[in-house]
Amino acid sequence: MTTITEVQRGQGDPWSAPVATGPVRATVTVPGSKSGTNRALVLAAAADGVSRLRGALRSRDTVLMTAALRELGATVTDEAAPGGAEPGRPGEPGADQGAADIVVTGPVGAVRGTAAIDCGNAGTVARFTPALATLARGDVRFDGDPRMRDRPLAPLLRALRELGAHIDGDRMPFTVRGTGAVSGGAVTVDASDSSQLVSGLLLAAARFERGATVTHAGHRLPSGPYLDMTVADLRAAGVIVDVDDPTADLLRAGGTPAASTRRWRVEPGGPRPLDRVIEPDLNSAAPFVAAAAVTGGEMTITGWPASTEQPGRMLPDLLVAMGCRAELVPEGLRVTGGGRITGIDVDLSDFGEAAPVLTGLAVLADSPSRLRGIAHLRLQETDRLAALASELGRLGARVTVTDDGLSITPVPLRGARLDPHADHRLAMTYAVVGLAVPGVTVDDIATTGKTVPDFARMWTTMLAG
Numbered sequence: 001m002t003t004i005t006e007v008q009r010g011q012g013d014p015w016s017a018p019v020a021t022g023p024v025r026a027t028v029t030v031p032g033s034k035s036g037t038n039r040a041l042v043l044a045a046a047a048d049g050v051s052r053l054r055g056a057l058r059s060r061d062t063v064l065m066t067a068a069l070r071e072l073g074a075t076v077t078d079e080a081a082p083g084g085a086e087p088g089r090p091g092e093p094g095a096d097q098g099a100a101d102i103v104v105t106g107p108v109g110a111v112r113g114t115a116a117i118d119c120g121n122a123g124t125v126a127r128f129t130p131a132l133a134t135l136a137r138g139d140v141r142f143d144g145d146p147r148m149r150d151r152p153l154a155p156l157l158r159a160l161r162e163l164g165a166h167i168d169g170d171r172m173p174f175t176v177r178g179t180g181a182v183s184g185g186a187v188t189v190d191a192s193d194s195s196q197l198v199s200g201l202l203l204a205a206a207r208f209e210r211g212a213t214v215t216h217a218g219h220r221l222p223s224g225p226y227l228d229m230t231v232a233d234l235r236a237a238g239v240i241v242d243v244d245d246p247t248a249d250l251l252r253a254g255g256t257p258a259a260s261t262r263r264w265r266v267e268p269g270g271p272r273p274l275d276r277v278i279e280p281d282l283n284s285a286a287p288f289v290a291a292a293a294v295t296g297g298e299m300t301i302t303g304w305p306a307s308t309e310q311p312g313r314m315l316p317d318l319l320v321a322m323g324c325r326a327e328l329v330p331e332g333l334r335v336t337g338g339g340r341i342t343g344i345d346v347d348l349s350d351f352g353e354a355a356p357v358l359t360g361l362a363v364l365a366d367s368p369s370r371l372r373g374i375a376h377l378r379l380q381e382t383d384r385l386a387a388l389a390s391e392l393g394r395l396g397a398r399v400t401v402t403d404d405g406l407s408i409t410p411v412p413l414r415g416a417r418l419d420p421h422a423d424h425r426l427a428m429t430y431a432v433v434g435l436a437v438p439g440v441t442v443d444d445i446a447t448t449g450k451t452v453p454d455f456a457r458m459w460t461t462m463l464a465g
């Protein structure tokens with residue numbers, strides 16, 4: 001088993017990706033949603049009272065989030081861990097994996113000395129906690145992995161300053177000088193590089209004295225469903241939010257928008273404490289359903305939600321477009337591989353997280369693919385476009401970086417040693433390709449612990465049926 005601590009140190013043995021000896025037939029339960037867990041944690045820490053999150057994800061990104069909330073003065077315990085351990089505390093038995101049942105007592109308040117928040121390479125921690133820190137009292141220093149220092153953040157920090165917060169610095173490391181109160185008001189942010197820059201403002205805005213009116217103005221708005229998830233989660237916590245989407249209105253009327261704008265109005269008041277069951281992370285299901293596509297097998301993902309804000313709801317249609325069958329059955333989602341994989345041409349601007357695994361399928365397909373609308377993937381855990389092209393290129397694959405995505409022409413592949421560039425989704429993608437290509441080795445499979453702490457064991461169990 002790989003521990004969270006190993007993942008934080010970037011350790012982990014080179015891992016030989018197992019080759020499938022026949023069609024995979026398995027039922028898999030994936031861990032809770034990273035996005036759902038970390039939004040619920042932030043809302044719980046902003047609320048006045050006791051919140052409960054059931055089926056929450058316990059992985060590197062959520063452990064970093066719980067540690068951040070404690071730094072800000074909230075109390076966080078994991079009732080599912082033996083002895084009610086604080087989630088993810090290194091060395092606690094059972095604190096590294098499995099579903100967490102987290103109790104949070106908010107709101108954030110006085111910090112002890114200078115608080116320090118380690119964002120790791122978690123976009124949700126880096127973008128969701130600075131606004132929360134403005135509501136605490138005391139200095140809070142933010143830093144993260146070297147890569148996180150280069151990921152987009154400045155528009156969020158500038159916006160917070162305009163709303164009345166005191167922040168030293170425009171990039172990591174920076175310090176929020178929390179006074180416990182922010183006046184709020186109207187602000188414009190360019191979220192072209194990450195939707196999280198807006199979500200981070202909205203999640204805390206109900207605690208600003210005047211609430212906030214946040215306008216996005218830029219050349220694109222990636223990952224739109226995550227903004228809808230933020231709004232839905234706020235409303236479920238009793239916060240009043242209005243959304244005005246002129247770009248969508250124009251598109252619906254048949255127009256061609258020259259730029260992208262959207263506006264959110266969050267009224268002051270709330271959020272109220274939550275009692276929430278976290279959905280399974282549909283992104284984490286992607287490599288497993290891809291295994292059915294690669295091997296012509298059958299994969300059932302338990303607990304697939306009938307309706308959800310997660311962009312992973314698009315996964316079944318994408319797999320169908322690539323030649324699979326997908327159906328909702330009483331246990332969850334069942335995907336059956338069609339024996340061959342068809343290439344696709346698709347805009348993934350709403351669902352960039354699918355791009356790595358779909359690229360893994362596309363190199364094994366029998367026709368070319370084009371993945372569009374994902375220029376922002378250059379700014380994620382790694383430059384995902386460049387890394388997918390160069391690493392899969394080691395297998396002989398023809399993956400070319402385009403203006404806004406990838407173009408893939410399938411050719412015969414050979415084994416090679418692949419570097420995931422500390423990116424969980426790249427490591428999982430290599431495992432998918434390795435099912436069909438003997439000799440694929442992954443340098444640091446432990447990096448999957450960002451969202452799926454037990455990935456290597458789950459993968460072997462899946463292959464054993």
Ligand SMILES: O=C(O)C1=C[C@@H](OP(=O)(O)O)[C@@H](O)[C@H](O)C1
Pocket residue numbers: 034035036123124193194195196199222223226352353376
């Ligand atoms: O709000 C969220 O929970 C997320 C938003 C997306 O980020 P970007 O908007 O930066 O693409 C997504 O890629 C990330 O994994 C989770």
Ligand SMILES: C=C(OP(=O)(O)O)C(=O)O
Pocket residue numbers: 121122123124353380381425451
């Ligand atoms: C982009 C991702 O993560 P983050 O929350 O760090 O942006 C991801 O999980 O694919």
